[in-house]
Amino acid sequence: MKNFFWLLALPALLTFSCSESSRQVAETEDKDKTAVNDSTNVEPALESITTSDVLMHTKVLASDAFEGRGPGTAGEDSAVNYLTRQFKKLGLKPGNPDGTYIQQVPMMGFTARTEASFTAGGKKIKLQSPDDYVAVSRRFAPSVEVKNSDIVFVGYGIVAPEYGWDDYKNVDVKGKTIVMLINDPPIPSPAAPGKLDTTMFGGKAMTYYGRWTYKYEIAAEKGAAAAIIIHETEPAGYPYEVLSGSWNRENFDTSTSNKNMHRAAIEAWITTEKAKQLFNADGKSFAALKASALRKDFMPVPLNAKANFTIKNELREIDSRNVVAKLEGADPELKEEYIIYTAHWDHLGKDTTLTDDQIYNGALDNASGTAGLLELAEAFTQLPEKPKRSVLFLAVTAEEQGLLGAKYYASNPLYPLNKTLANINMDGLNTYGPTEDVVVIGYGNSTVEDILAEEAQKQDRRIVPEPTPEKGYYYRSDHFEFAKQGVPALYMKSGVKARNRPDDYVKKIQDEYIAKDYHKVSDQVKESWNLEGAVEDLRLLFMVGYRIANGQQYPEWKPTSAFKARRDSMLTTTEHAHQ
Numbered sequence: 204m205k206n207f208f209w210l211l212a213l214p215a216l217l218t219f220s221c222s223e224s225s226r227q228v229a230e231t232e233d234k235d236k237t238a239v240n241d242s243t244n245v246e247p248a249l250e251s252i253t254t255s256d257v258l259m260h261t262k263v264l265a266s267d268a269f270e271g272r273g274p275g276t277a278g279e280d281s282a283v284n285y286l287t288r289q290f291k292k293l294g295l296k297p298g299n300p301d302g303t304y305i306q307q308v309p310m311m312g313f314t315a316r317t318e319a320s321f322t323a324g325g326k327k328i329k330l331q332s333p334d335d336y337v338a339v340s341r342r343f344a345p346s347v348e349v350k351n352s353d354i355v356f357v358g359y360g361i362v363a364p365e366y367g368w369d370d371y372k373n374v375d376v377k378g379k380t381i382v383m384l385i386n387d388p389p390i391p392s393p394a395a396p397g398k399l400d401t402t403m404f405g406g407k408a409m410t411y412y413g414r415w416t417y418k419y420e421i422a423a424e425k426g427a428a429a430a431i432i433i434h435e436t437e438p439a440g441y442p443y444e445v446l447s448g449s450w451n452r453e454n455f456d457t458s459t460s461n462k463n464m465h466r467a468a469i470e471a472w473i474t475t476e477k478a479k480q481l482f483n484a485d486g487k488s489f490a491a492l493k494a495s496a497l498r499k500d501f502m503p504v505p506l507n508a509k510a511n512f513t514i515k516n517e518l519r520e521i522d523s524r525n526v527v528a529k530l531e532g533a534d535p536e537l538k539e540e541y542i543i544y545t546a547h548w549d550h551l552g553k554d555t556t557l558t559d560d561q562i563y564n565g566a567l568d569n570a571s572g573t574a575g576l577l578e579l580a581e582a583f584t585q586l587p588e589k590p591k592r593s594v595l596f597l598a599v600t601a602e603e604q605g606l607l608g609a610k611y612y613a614s615n616p617l618y619p620l621n622k623t624l625a626n627i628n629m630d631g632l633n634t635y636g637p638t639e640d641v642v643v644i645g646y647g648n649s650t651v652e653d654i655l656a657e658e659a660q661k662q663d664r665r666i667v668p669e670p671t672p673e674k675g676y677y678y679r680s681d682h683f684e685f686a687k688q689g690v691p692a693l694y695m696k697s698g699v700k701a702r703n704r705p706d707d708y709v710k711k712i713q714d715e716y717i718a719k720d721y722h723k724v725s726d727q728v729k730e731s732w733n734l735e736g737a738v739e740d741l742r743l744l745f746m747v748g749y750r751i752a753n754g755q756q757y758p759e760w761k762p763t764s765a766f767k768a769r770r771d772s773m774l775t776t777t778e779h780a781h782q
């Protein structure tokens with residue numbers, strides 16, 4: 204609606220600003236291009252980004268010695284010390300104004316020991332963790348219980364006024380156990396039944412309503428005692444093992460003053476099989492319930508069933524760490540403006556209950572992206588002339604725990620966010636060779652992509668939207684926390700058309716990674732890796748940051764972007780708003 208209001212004023216603004224701004228833009232780009240095209244300026248920097256360096260850093264960070272880089276473990280110390288040492292070696296300044304390379308991130312650690320069961324149709328349904336379900340309580344309490352709780356099926360569990368959608372219809376679920384479907388409802392198009400209705404929930408692309416984090420947030424808002432999501436591999440975007448492998452171990456949340464008492468006591472997933480067993484025991488069919496959940500007039504379905512959960516929480520409070528370094532800008536005024544490159548250094552740590560391999564090395568996720576961050580940092584130090592604005596290199600903690608390090612930085616920024624022009628995030632580099640394209644997650648959101656498209660063209664490449672928007676990758680890495688705070692954020696991923704390879708070459712590799720290695724101990728550096736594509740991608744991201752650090756133009760969210768309003772409200776106070 205806000206955009207609409209904005210659009211109302213469009214004609215007046217356009218006549219003024221257009222001629223003004225288009226001449227300005229032309230000028231700036233000419234200036235930018237001249238600066239950029241003075242290749243002597245950037246060649247040494249670009250050349251410093253090499254496959255051997257990316258591989259070296261990745262191997263160190265993903266080595267068994269780093270124990271899977273779990274927050275609050277010896278693996279954290281290894282990763283944080285390595286990053287600090289590398290930033291110091293590059294001669295970069297401490298990124299924290301307190302003179303250190305560290306931002307402490309207070310977090311609450313909890314390890315859940317769970318018991319659960321259902322009673323339905325007069326029969327007890329046993330639940331085994333982690334095979335049938337996983338559950339945690341993010342309430343910072345030693346034990347939590349939900350006994351004989353009424354179970355209600357609430358479809359997708361979504362309240363989306365912009366789509367006229369409400370799965371609760373004012374049915375009171377306070378103190379009850381709600382069972383929900385994952386992702387958004389795939390609403391068929393009335394005009395073309397085989398197709399999805401693109402006016403509802405973004406059609407194929409997952410909206411934030413589809414994310415598990417949203418499901419638990421709305422459950423808390425509704426006062427549910429327990430919230431259970433039914434796991435289905437396709438709509439979830441990953442196999443059940445990803446959950447059973449991590450939920451039974453230590454998890455974290457950012458410290459909150461109320462110790463998370465506002466959250467539902469129990470947050471859980473169950474397998475499709477167990478969900479079917481529960482519904483059948485009450486004489487209901489999962490398929491029929493799922494079909495009914497696609498209708499706008501869906502009503503919550505109370506089951507003749509009860510849920511029982513007991514969780515014993517092992518608790519601890521820690522200060523995990525974001526590691527941050529700064530290349531201070533050369534311009535006396537513009538050095539107070541920033542571009543932030545991010546990559547999460549953390550992964551899933553060690554699981555001592557496993558027999559053979561206990562370490563989640565996280566080579567692709569995200570030792571590779573962190574190696575990329577170090578290579579970009581090095582590249583900026585190789586510039587004969589420092590850029591006008593300052594560039595920050597921020598390795599965040601606890602991404603695997605819910606983007607916690609990025610969330611903490613974005614709500615406790617070391618430098619003003621309204622002076623932060625852009626965030627460029629890396630999470631998993633290309634390991635399968637050069638590509639003809641690069642993928643933009645959340646394509647069409649900001650003008651940072653326009654710069655990316657121009658620089659990609661110089662590499663004879665094009666930018667393309669993500670091939671699997673239904674997986675909701677836009678909400679699954681650290682840029683999302685910056686975007687939520689209004690900072691124009693770019694999340695570029697490797698291309699999908701490998702040079703001189705069959706069209707499905709990349710898809711096969713990515714599907715195999717998701718099925719076999721994603722969040723598994725087998726995510727290790729592979730002999731087959733070819734990092735030439737990763738180096739090309741990093742050089743591209745270097746050029747994007749370099750142009751923004753020297754540019755006249757403040758990157759902006761595009762008019763249709765959900766994040767524009769936040770940025771506008773943030774910038775109205777500063778003189779840069781309508782430059």
Ligand SMILES: [Zn+2]
Pocket residue numbers: 547568569602630631
């Ligand atoms: Zn990751």
